[in-house]
Amino acid sequence: MSIKHWPASERPREKLLERGPGALSDAELLAIFLRVGVPGSSAIDLARQVLAEFGSLTALLGADQPRFCATRGLGQAKFVQLQAVLEMARRHMAERLQREDVLTDPQATRDYLQQRIGRRPHEVFAVIFLDTRNRVIQVEELFRGTLDGASVYPREVVRAALTHNAAAVILAHNHPSGVAEPSRADRDITRRLSDALALVDIRVLDHLVVGDGQTTSFAERGWL
Numbered sequence: 001m002s003i004k005h006w007p008a009s010e011r012p013r014e015k016l017l018e019r020g021p022g023a024l025s026d027a028e029l030l031a032i033f034l035r036v037g038v039p040g041s042s043a044i045d046l047a048r049q050v051l052a053e054f055g056s057l058t059a060l061l062g063a064d065q066p067r068f069c070a071t072r073g074l075g076q077a078k079f080v081q082l083q084a085v086l087e088m089a090r091r092h093m094a095e096r097l098q099r100e101d102v103l104t105d106p107q108a109t110r111d112y113l114q115q116r117i118g119r120r121p122h123e124v125f126a127v128i129f130l131d132t133r134n135r136v137i138q139v140e141e142l143f144r145g146t147l148d149g150a151s152v153y154p155r156e157v158v159r160a161a162l163t164h165n166a167a168a169v170i171l172a173h174n175h176p177s178g179v180a181e182p183s184r185a186d187r188d189i190t191r192r193l194s195d196a197l198a199l200v201d202i203r204v205l206d207h208l209v210v211g212d213g214q215t216t217s218f219a220e221r222g223w224l
Helices: 012-019 026-034 043-054 057-061 065-069 076-099 106-117 154-163 184-198
Strands: 124-130 136-144 168-174 203-210 215-217
Touching: 012 026, 026 043, 026 057, 026 076, 043 057, 065 076, 076 106, 076 136, 106 124, 106 136, 106 168, 106 203, 106 215, 124 154, 136 154, 154 184, 168 184, 184 203
Parallel strands: 168 203
Antiparallel strands: 124 136, 124 168, 203 215
8 A cells, every 4th residue: 555545644745844854764755865665666666675675775875876877766866866865964063163152062973974974885974063152164085095094194184273273172073984982092092082182282172983873972981
């Protein structure tokens, strides 16, 4: 039976309007994005099949073009549409960060970093440069690596911070494995960066390790 014949309270679009997007499952949200199914499968059925194939919504959203387009019911048009939606979400979150003191809304910082680097298949080291009021000046991805990690050079971080006239920074990198637990190497490079930036009176407010839907804060663990 097609979705249009379901009770109104069970249809994804009507359910979203009545109860909000948080009330929908991953499959229901994806069904709204897909809009239509394929022969023999409704949009909800197709959404469930796609999620089962990719393993999770996060894996689907992070899929590259060949992998995404090879999936039944998706294709290039849907890939382009999805990338546009994701980029709008990233820009929306970046604007939120730039409007206010990032320390007053740490969750906004975590959400932004999840969107920006959380789904990368390789390790990315990013720095959020802040002014004297802890407002975002710029966000830069300074180093990229393989699944084994990225080489991070304190001199380059200091140079970038001085270029932006930053008063403080928040460091961030992702773990492609999805596990947000910091390694010994993560703690060592944080100490080296903190020492180097302190020489030019720039504070390191936090170092966030971004995993699959989770983020670990060095500041919250008392490591800064």
